Amino acid sequence: MxxxxxxxxxxxxxxxxxxxxxxxxxxxxxxxxxxxxxxxxxxxxxxxxxxxxxxxxxxxxxxxxxxxxxxxxxxxxxxxxxxxxxxxxxxxxxxxxxxxxxxxxxxxxxxxxxxxxxxxxxxxxxxKMNYRLYVIGRMPQLRFLDFKRITLAERKQGRSFVKHLxxxxxxxxxxxxxxxxxxxxxxxxxxxxxxxxxxxxENADINAASKFQEKPPSNEQQPARDFPQATLHAGVKRVIMSGGNSQDLNAIQDAIKRAKTMDEVERLHHMLSSGQYAGFAAHWHKQQQQSQQQQ
Missing domain, CATH: 3.80.10.10 (Ribonuclease Inhibitor)
Structure with missing residues (x-):
């Protein structure tokens, strides 16, 4: 070496x-x-x-x-x-x-x-749950995170989030x-x-994060497009309003678990991390039904 x-x-x-x-x-x-x-x-x-x-x-x-x-x-x-x-x-x-x-x-x-x-x-x-909120809240000096400009709305949410930690x-x-x-x-x-x-x-932080998740800001306070792009573990709702719902989130996470190639994993991971998975549940269920019929 x-x-x-x-x-x-x-x-x-x-x-x-x-x-x-x-x-x-x-x-x-x-x-x-x-x-x-x-x-x-x-x-x-x-x-x-x-x-x-x-x-x-x-x-x-x-x-x-x-x-x-x-x-x-x-x-x-x-x-x-x-x-x-x-x-x-x-x-x-x-x-x-x-x-x-x-x-x-x-x-x-x-x-x-x-x-x-x-x-x-x-x-x-x-x-990790609330990854983007955590980083923005802990490091207010940042202007860009993961090649995405940090918005004023994200800064406000980040400050509120870290207060619970x-x-x-x-x-x-x-x-x-x-x-x-x-x-x-x-x-x-x-x-x-x-x-x-x-x-x-660790447990105290997780409990605090859960409380924070239960009280998301209203649409009048925060336009949906300004929510931070945070990805979560299975079973945890995303903080962002991407247009997808919990069924879409569960479906794409199930698809990642069943993926057979690294290219497929990368593609699905990108969809999940960017929040572009609205309507994925219907597509995934249809694909699963077709696969079962072929078998």
Missing amino acids: VKLTVDLVEGAMQYTNPLKDRELDLRGYKVPAIENLGSTLDQFDTIDFTDNEIRKLDNFPLLKRLKALIFTANKIIRIGEDLVSSLPNLETLILTDNNIAELKDLDPLIPLNKLSFLSLVRCPVTL APITKTDSASDNGNKSKAGAVKTFVPGAPVGKKASD
């Missing part, structure tokens, strides 16, 4: 991209971890790590110039807590097609007060990180670093 050595960094392609930013191309080297970026001498606005094997977003030196990071098609499951001290001017973070699975795993991004563009497309976390505390974060770290590993507190929650607070 290739390591991100000083020689590799210095020999990688560098150029001025269409945005007139200096970019370092580290695509496709299959490196497992971030290291030796100090050798860039903070001379780049963008670094592209697409198509590598990176599992944790951490270990950056202080890079004041860096504004954009691209990590499409990696294996990232965790985000380091010290990003804000290393990347104080980060504006764009692309984490498309990674393995981040829990909402609380996104909390280390909260202190990045200049972060305006975030993509988590095709990450498991996007299927358990507060993030430093003690909880230290405890959570202690459980995940190896024996003997030393954790250093970074002032201003994001903090997590106790595992015991």
Whole structure:
């Protein structure tokens, strides 16, 4: 497995991209971890790590110039807590097609007060209940989430939603990180670093989210087209008004479970995440009947 050595960094392609930013191309080297970026001498606005094997977003030196990071098609499951001290001017973070699975795993991004563009497309976390509300509420500095502009209506709903969640505390974060770290590993507190929650607070958050779901805003207060595009687990209603109903939602989730090819899964997942599944139940039931008749 290739390591991100000083020689590799210095020999990688560098150029001025269409945005007139200096970019370092580290695509496709299959490196497992971030290291030796100090050798860039903070001379780049963008670094592209697409198509590598990176599992944790951490270990950056202080890079004041860096504004954009691209990590499409990696294996990232965790985000380091010290990003804000290393990347104080980060504006764009692309984490498309990674393995981040829990909402609380996104909390280390909260202190990045200049972060305006975030993509988590095709990450498991996007299927969590109230994913979009959670991210918008926790990170009011964002302007775009998953390549969609955040509306004023979404910001209001996000602020209301996070009020129902358990507060993030430093003690909880230290405890959570202690459980995940190896024996003997030393954790250093970074002032201003994001903090997590106790595992015991999960149920409180779920109950609060349920209460929030029971009182959706009226159509007079919020036009249907302005509702956030949040995807939910099976059995949970979507927050958005996409024109579909609970039968359509159950039908498309059943179709995903029965899908036989990855292309079909991707197509259905896109329909679900974008909210474009109105009338799918009738189509799915008809398809199932035809399949049974053929058998």
